[in-house]
Amino acid sequence: MRLLLFTALLLLTSASYAQQPVHLIPEPVSVQTQAGHFALTKATTIAYSRPESATLAALLAQQLAGQTSFTLTSKAVLVAPANAIFLVLNSLPDARLGREGYKLSSGPKGITISANQSAGLFYGAQTLLQLLPVERTQPGSLKTATLLIPAVKIVDYPRFGWRGVMLDVSRSFFPKADVMRYIDELAQLKINTLHWHLTDDNGWRIEIKSLPRLTSVGAWRVPRDGHFGERPNPKPGEAATYGGFYTQEEVREIVRYAQARNITIVPEVDVPGHSMAILAAYPELSCSKDTSVRVNPGTQFAEWYGNGSFKMLIDNTLNPSDEAVYTFLDKVFGEIAALFPGQYIHAGGDECYHGYWAKDPGCQALMKREGMTKVEELQGYFMGRVEQIINAKGKKFMGWDEILEGGTVSPSATVMSWRGMKGGIEAAKNGHDVVMSPSTFAYLDYMQSDPTLEPRIYASLRLKTCYNFEPVPADVDSTRILGGQGNLWTEQAPTMGHVEYMSFPRAWALAEVFWTPRNRRDWAGFIPRMETQMQRAEQANINYARAAYDPIVTTVLADNKLTVMLDSEIPGSDIYYSIDDTMPGRYSPRYSQPLLIPEGNVTLRVVTYRNGKPSGRQLTLKRDELVKRAPK
Known part of the structure; x- marks a missing residue:
């Protein structure tokens, strides 16, 4: 019964991971998604073709351990073993890749990262870390017994040195x-x-x-x-x-x-x-x-x-x-x-x-x-x-x-x-x-x-x-x-x-x-x-700013009329506002065209939503502050 339950969960998570898009920063030169996935488990090894890659293999194992529940072993090999991440230094350099470029291929049988030099292997390994599924539970749980990495073919190299x-x-x-x-x-x-x-x-x-x-x-x-x-x-x-x-x-x-x-x-x-x-x-x-x-x-x-x-x-x-x-x-x-x-x-x-x-x-x-x-x-x-x-x-x-x-x-x-x-x-x-x-x-x-x-x-x-x-x-x-x-x-x-x-x-x-x-x-x-x-x-407990989700307010003052334009850096954001001293939200007016701000003790409050949920911080500006923002 427990085996059947495990198999069912694995199939469900396989379907879920297979549908996830490949989201990498920086965007590679070329990404081709393939059918299937590679199942990363604690039995997976990190293999390398040359002795000088041993240090990188150990670093990759350390980085993977920090993101997963797995402590993978590494070894030198002549040919790619099954269920492995294989680091290959090219015997014949690929002119496209230069010093820092790499190729990454993942599929059901394994993952191969190849490069002309160690720098390229390192960057291929960093791309691999971003191919790990985003949603992972705590180490030791059933869900982390297998991590499904999408099947892809990536060719990548930098624009600038x-x-x-x-x-x-x-x-x-x-x-x-x-x-x-x-x-x-x-x-x-x-x-x-x-x-x-x-x-x-x-x-x-x-x-x-x-x-x-x-x-x-x-x-x-x-x-x-x-x-x-x-x-x-x-x-x-x-x-x-x-x-x-x-x-x-x-x-x-x-x-x-x-x-x-x-x-x-x-x-x-x-x-x-x-x-x-x-x-x-x-x-x-x-x-x-x-x-x-x-x-x-x-x-x-x-x-x-x-x-x-x-x-x-x-x-x-x-x-x-x-x-x-x-x-x-x-x-x-x-x-x-x-x-x-x-x-x-x-x-x-x-x-x-x-x-x-x-x-x-x-x-x-x-x-x-x-x-x-x-x-x-x-x-x-x-x-x-x-x-x-x-x-x-x-x-x-x-x-x-x-x-x-x-x-x-x-x-x-x-x-x-x-x-x-x-x-x-x-x-x-x-x-x-x-x-x-x-x-x-x-x-x-x-x-x-x-x-x-x-x-x-x-x-x-x-x-x-x-x-x-x-x-x-x-x-x-x-x-x-x-x-x-x-x-x-x-x-x-x-x-x-x-x-x-x-x-x-x-x-x-x-x-x-x-x-x-x-x-x-x-x-x-x-x-x-x-x-x-x-x-x-x-x-990873890395701090970051969500400032790009905040509303953007610009103003124009002409003929004693104050007009406000609202925007967001994030495409597709919904912008809601109030000028009646109520708290803005998705039940407030939705911005669709420039607003004429009436005279008097008026306060503009603006919030942004993305996919139906609050995304940016509330911006609150009194009328005199809006006037000061208008170009002279």
Whole structure:
């Protein structure tokens, strides 16, 4: 009787799983669904064709154990065994697949993942993990005795070689375990580059043995809560107790962890601006030589004028005319180069204030000696010297698009364009390799929804905008565009849970932008795959935002008449509203055309529904707030 019941349940679940669509992020180059499925059980083995795949097989077994009740064994074989996941390194390379591409074939007899190199096998394994059924009960139950994986044939390879995410650990410090967790989450999306922003005004996060004050002083600041940029200044004698840094052994461990997941870590030391943590430890390296400078806890130390220009109220720049600065940087980059096996070191170069340079006699003498007519040219001189130091360590120099100012960096310098696409276009036309990371498409710290629903940040970036990012501009040599990157600054992201909230699902969208062929990208098709990914994130205890479901409100004020338009990023959403001081829901008026808002003390309340259920957060706006939103 129990055997009959088990058989009946297995048949029912087989039918259910067979009907489930294949939802993968990023979308592969080609997916062909087949009849049937592969039954994954605790008796399934992970087989591999070459000894160098043993480590990957063990990692896949570990990842499967984390998602299932199975602890699978692995072994080297010559031919594919039955009831196995077979990892095959091609003896004859497939030109289509390149270094990171793979083929995956699943069917009743087994699963085969083949690739030219180990990176491709790893990405095939990440796709396999997304083929597991979404709905699974706790380990040991009847339902998890067999997991049915759909029969498919997948051919896949990336569009871009640089698929990056930047994590800022200066403004908020995250311990080693958090960084490793984030690496795992990125690797599952086929992200292959973690840009690690290790230094800034708010903390120095990496041990430099020859310069111990960088971590004994520069890694710590006074504790502060509240909105970044509006926090109180340090008090005289107040202890600096917030912060931390990574020892060199921890860095090596994190690098190895990332390498096993096909992620290259690109370290960034941000100079000559954003150097307050350096100057707290070594004030003699600035023009002002101000010994009162402390690691900044999030106070306002600059005036911004809205057109991109600004004035620093505290000197946070290194002195480009002081040879001691270059001796210091030679030590820093020498130790960093030994820790990171990747080919790039990022040296920042952004948002450098030149006001202190303009008043400094040493800087003026340098300008005269070098024939400079503008103080901005000192930036180019400084970055040119930094490039020489980094190249001497056997690494390639990379910086934000400001490194082009002054015109002294070599064509071999790689430019990361953040101030829109313009800097990247200029760099590519001048022969530089470029990574596109424009704030308009790729800044993951920006608000994701209506400003009244999200923690306050100075700009917004919606999920759909991320998904519509095209890294290759028209009339630019596409071979100069290495790829793209999402950037997460952490002024307002103090915990890994909030890092995840700000990253996902926008990093899911960017991962597809960077991997999937442009003609395979489809916003409407992305939504159900995103929703499946949300279910997987729930099971993995990964935080994410549902901001894309929130209503969008725009207004027009003409002839003293206020008109409101309602929308949602998610296709097919139903939008309900009220202006009569009732709570909106599916029994309220359904939005179908622009609304004329009457005068008086009126409050608009809006909610969204998807498939008959509430999906987004309620948006509540008074009439005067709606008026302020209207274009002037």
